[in-house]
Amino acid sequence: VESDANQSYNLSDAKIAGTYAAAPLNLSANQKYRVRIKTSKGVTYLSDFVDARVSPAVDSISWKATENGLQLYTNTHDATNKTRYYRWEYNETWQFRAKYFSGFKADGKAIVPRNPATENIYECWGNSISSSIVLGSSSKLVNDVIYLNPLTFIASDSEKVGIKYSILVRQYALTKEAFEFWELLKKNTENLGSIFDALPSQLTGNIHNISNASEPVIGYIGAGTITQKRIFVPRDVLPSAWRVKYPYSCGEPDSVYTVNPKTGSRDEDAIFQTKSQLPLDEITNDNGFVIGHTGAGAQCADCTIRGTNKKPGFWQ
Numbered sequence: 001v002e003s004d005a006n007q008s009y010n011l012s013d014a015k016i017a018g019t020y021a022a023a024p025l026n027l028s029a030n031q032k033y034r035v036r037i038k039t040s041k042g043v044t045y046l047s048d049f050v051d052a053r054v055s056p057a058v059d060s061i062s063w064k065a066t067e068n069g070l071q072l073y074t075n076t077h078d079a080t081n082k083t084r085y086y087r088w089e090y091n092e093t094w095q096f097r098a099k100y101f102s103g104f105k106a107d108g109k110a111i112v113p114r115n116p117a118t119e120n121i122y123e124c125w126g127n128s129i130s131s132s133i134v135l136g137s138s139s140k141l142v143n144d145v146i147y148l149n150p151l152t153f154i155a156s157d158s159e160k161v162g163i164k165y166s167i168l169v170r171q172y173a174l175t176k177e178a179f180e181f182w183e184l185l186k187k188n189t190e191n192l193g194s195i196f197d198a199l200p201s202q203l204t205g206n207i208h209n210i211s212n213a214s215e216p217v218i219g220y221i222g223a224g225t226i227t228q229k230r231i232f233v234p235r236d237v238l239p240s241a242w243r244v245k246y247p248y249s250c251g252e253p254d255s256v257y258t259v260n261p262k263t264g265s266r267d268e269d270a271i272f273q274t275k276s277q278l279p280l281d282e283i284t285n286d287n288g289f290v291i292g293h294t295g296a297g298a299q300c301a302d303c304t305i306r307g308t309n310k311k312p313g314f315w316q
């Protein structure tokens with residue numbers, strides 16, 4: 001990273017492919033910055049100098065429940081009327097449960113109770129990051145105010161709104177040139193697909209091969225601060241008529257007996273010890289003796305196949 005005051009800051013390999021980082025640099029917002037990139041093949045790319053933009057605070061994240069789902073919005077303003085161009089990214093986190101509760105596990109020898117404190121596979125948290133480009137501009141308004149700018153929509157039958165949902169929104173202030181780049185990228189990647197959509201346009205960024213100016217380079221380097229805000233939306237504030245659709249088809253649990261009364265084989269070993277199903281609950285006879293367990297597939301009884309059972313530190 002280079003400033004127009006001839007200062008230079010090196011970024012180190014963050015051990016994540018394509019990611020480079022540095023400790024907090026405390027850069028001045030009154031200077032311009034650019035990025036110099038040297039590849040492993042010795043080719044150097046250099047971005048144009050850009051103004052550092054200071055993002056105002058995210059005023060609020062609001063939402064509206066409709067018959068079809070949950071629409072989320074972002075709201076912000078700049079009292080100095082200097083920002084005008086904005087971009088947002090977000091991380092979603094939601095609490096969900098497996099279709100069936102598995103109170104037992106196969107340990108290789110027998111079916112034993114599952115420790116709910118350390119072996120919970122019923123309640124989990126899922127997460128995702130924004131995949132669409134979310135932009136907003138107040139350039140045509142007298143005041144620099146963004147109100148009810150759409151962020152994302154969640155269908156009413158989504159697991160995301162089954163128990164509790166949270167969204168963390170990050171806000172970036174853009175230059176006019178950066179906004180135009182992101183706007184064109186959005187049109188080229190999200191608004192194509194029918195004969196009525198705009199034709200793809202040449203995407204030109206602000207990064208150049210210093211040895212070959214004619215080489216097309218896609219990307220845009222910006223500089224600025226990030227502001228963010230998180231909200232939670234619990235299920236009890238949403239319409240009671242909403243019904244969550246489980247993402248897998250799950251029939252009624254099977255009954256798996258310790259010894260098959262017809263063949264004399266140990267069905268539990270064949271089914272549970274091989275993990276083809278997970279044991280759910282005990283089956284007892286009229287005398288109270290355990291003669292087997294109900295069972296279901298992992299997709300229906302193990303939430304960790306699509307989430308984590310580790311409660312996030314920020315969860316309320």
